[in-house]
Amino acid sequence: MSDAARFPPGALFDLDGTLLDSAPDMLATVNRMLGSRGRAPVTLSDIRPVVSRGARAMASVAFPELDADGVAALVPEFLAVYGEELGRHSRPFDGVEAMLAALEAAGTRWGIVTNKPEGLAQRILPQLGWQDRCAVLIGGDTLAERKPHPLPLLHAAEAIGLAPAACVYVGDDARDIIAARAAGMPSIVALWGYRLETDDPVAWQGDVMVEQPARLLAPAAWPVPA
Template sequence: MSGAATAPVAVTFPAGVLFDLDGTLLDSAPDMLATVNRMRGARGRPPLALADIRPVVSRGARAMAAVAFPERDAEGVVALVPEFLAVYGEELGRHSRPFDGVETMLAALEAAGTPWGIVTNKPEYLARRIVPQLGWQDRCAVLVGGDTLAQRKPHPLPLQHASAAIGVPACDCVYVGDDARDILAARAAGMPSVVALWGYRLDDDDPIAWQGDVMIDAPEALLQPAAWPRPA
C-alpha cells in the first residue's frame, strides 16, 4: 500500500540569534592593540604587534594587560584594569571593524525576520558606545554586557535574560561565540551554539573540546539556514 508523499520540511533560520561581540561580530583587536601600546608608550616601552595581543582579546582587560606587562603578578595586572578601560574608551571604534561577512549575515537574519542581539562580557557602557558606531543601535534587539547582571558568561544568566528580552525561548535561540566561555554559557542555558572559528583563540585552545553544536569557519557560511544548529 502506498502512502501519501511527505512534503519536505523547510529549513529556516533560528527563531532568535545571540552573538558575542569581540572576536565574533567585531574585529576589535586593533583598538585593543592601540590601547596597550599607549600604556606601554607612557612607560617608555616599545609597541607590541597585533599578533601579540590578538589571541587574548576575547578574554578581557586583565588578559590583555597581562600580555602587555608580563612581569606583573596577578594583583599588579588587576591594578592596570582601570587605566586600560579609560584608554580603551578613547580608542573605542577608531580601528575596529566588523569581520568580513558579518553585515551580510546580519542582513540575512533580518530579512528572514529573525531578531538578533549581543551578549558580551565587555562592560555594558563600552558596548553601548560601540554599537551606534557600527550602525546597529536600531537593529540589535537586546544588548547585555558583562556588568549588566549579577553574573557574566560562562554563567547562563546573561543568555537566559537576553532570550527572554527578545521573546524567544532559550532552546529556540542560537548563541554564536569564539571562546569556551560562550559555549559553556550556551550549554548551561539549554541554547544551541555555534563556535566562531574566525575569532580569537590561543594556540593551545581546542575548540572541538568545547563541544559546541556546530563549528563555522566564516560568517558567510551562516547565510545558509541549514548551517545553523537545530533545537534539540
C-alpha cells in the same frame, strides 16, 4: 520548509572576536599604555589571541612581569584608554553585515551578549549602525553574573520574547559555549575569532563549528533550535 524558515527565531552573539574585529582597538590601547611608560609596543599577533579574555589578559601580555594584583591594578587605566580608542580601528568581520541582513530578512531577532562592560558596548553600536537593529544588548556588568554563567543568555532570550532553546548563541571562546550549554541554547563556535594556539575548540563541544561568518548565510549551517 523554506530556507528562510530554517533560520533560528533568535540569534545571540558574542561581540569581540565574533561580530567585531576589535583587536586593533585593543592593540592601540595597550601600546598607548606602554608608550606612556617608555616601553616598546607589542604587535597585533601578540595581543590578538587573548582579546576575548578581557582587559586582564591583554594587560598580562603587555606587562608580563606583573603578578595578578599588578595586572588588576592596570584595568581601570586600560578601560579609560580603551574608551578613547573605541571603534577607531575596529570593524565587523568580513561577512558579518551580510549575515545579519540575512537574519533580519528571515525575521530572526538578534542580539549581543558580551563580557565587555555594557557602557562600552552601547557606545560602539551607533558606530556600526546597529543601535536600532540589535534587539537586546547584555554586557559583562549588566547582571549579577557574566559568561560562562548562563544568566546573561537566559536574560537575553527572555528580553526578545523567546525560549532559550529557540535561540542560537554564537561565540569564539570556551566561555561562550559553556554558557550556551548551561542555558539550554544551541551554540556555534566562531572559528574566525580570537583564541590561543593551545585552545581546542572541538573540546568545547559546541553544536556547530563555522570557519567564516559568510557560511552562516546558509540557513542549513545553523543548528536547529528546539
